[in-house]
Amino acid sequence: MKYTSKSLLLAIIMLATSLPSFGQCIQGGDGSSDIFGSDCVNSVFTSIPFLRINPDGRTGAMGDVGLAISPDASSIYHNNSKLAFAEDKSGLAITYTPWLKALVGDMFIGHVAGYNRINDIQAISGSFRFFNMGSIQFTDESGVNLQEFNPHELALDLGYSRRLSDNLSAGLTLKYVYSNLAKGQSTATSGDINAANAVAADISVFYTNDFDQNGRDANLSFGGAITNIGNKVSYTEDDIKDFIPINLGVGAAYSLEIDDYNEIMIAADINKLLVPTPDTVFAGGDPRYPDHREKSLFSGMFGSFGDAPGGASEELRELTYSLGAEYWYNKQFAVRAGYFHEHRTKGNRQYLTVGLGVKYSMLGLNFSYLVPTSRGTTANPLENTLRFSLLFDLDSSNNE
Secondary structure, eight states: OEEHHHHHHHHHHHHHTOOOOOOOOOOTTTTBBBBTTOOOOOOOSSOOGGGOOOOOOOHHHHTOOSSSSSTTHHHHHOOGGGGGGGGSSEEEEEEEESSSTTOSSSOOEEEEEEEEEEESSSEEEEEEEEEEOOEEEEOOOOOOOEEEEOOEEEEEEEEEEESSSSEEEEEEEEEEEEESSHHHHHHHHTTEEEOOEEEEEEEEEEEEEEEEEEEEEEEEEEEEEEEEEEBBSSSSSOOOOOOOEEEEEEEEEEEEOOSSEEEEEEEEEEEEESSOOOOTTTTTTOTTTGGGGGGGGGHHHHHTSSSOTTHHHHHHHHHEEEEEEEEETTTTTEEEEEEEEETTTTTTEEEEEEEEEEEEETTTEEEEEEEOOOSSSSSOTTTOOOOEEEEEEOOOGGGG
């Protein structure tokens, strides 16, 4: 029998709890029903949660908003359809994000994304994300070292976007996901551990409208996307598999050119996981109802709007909110700030973000920093971490 070191267990636990994790509500005295109140913790669990970790330095400084803001090379993560309206013909973005920096020195997320406009109405895009969880030492029951292992996850995305009118576009993204946390190892309860594989798709729409506001150029945009629509996965031979983080997001953004040198933008996103809520009403299992993990893909997705044991009030608590602002001076220097909120019974991720951006000719740099605001013991893996992106506007229209 092989065992992982405590470092691996810590890393996996922190990875899982960095996004919503499973929690149990307090049961009533007869054990058949729950007491649904403000302290009832019943978070939604998914496998491969790194798919919902924002890999972009710009939007990471604005509370993770990104569905309706102006397009750039990293747009494939939030809303691929925006790229049909990109001003530049092509672009490239490279982002480096340290992970659990305060605890582990060699964990990081790397992200490379780019796009190319085929013509005035079409664009293709792609990205590669890699989550390196560091080096782990496996031991046997006696603590003797067996081998070192490098758990990691990756996602490869290919996207296409097209204008449907002067103001509306749609996009489709296909992706392959690979998650290898402890392949080749085994446990006493679940047997051999395998790598998980998933094939998924994103569908997105974007509406943008330029208009004149009191003699100044303004823009109002709306965006929506359903991301990570893909197969359920398992790391063992267990017949019951887990949902990946299928997500529905809608957002809006408003920008205004104050004068020739100053421009501001404010944006807001609302997101919801399209994943079944754990059924805590029958925590011990009820043969009349399928366990939330046993639901089929589409049954789980469409049923996620009304399956919370606490009813409508609990469903509303599953929404997350992002609010962000961006100020540009002379289209060369940007200051950004934002806020992200998740209900404390659904993961308790709450944080402020700040960041800077610099753009000169074809080169840009974005930096973001996260400050947790949630109460309690909830830790954020990006706490006190500086994340940065390097952008290249290739064949910029400004230089054509």
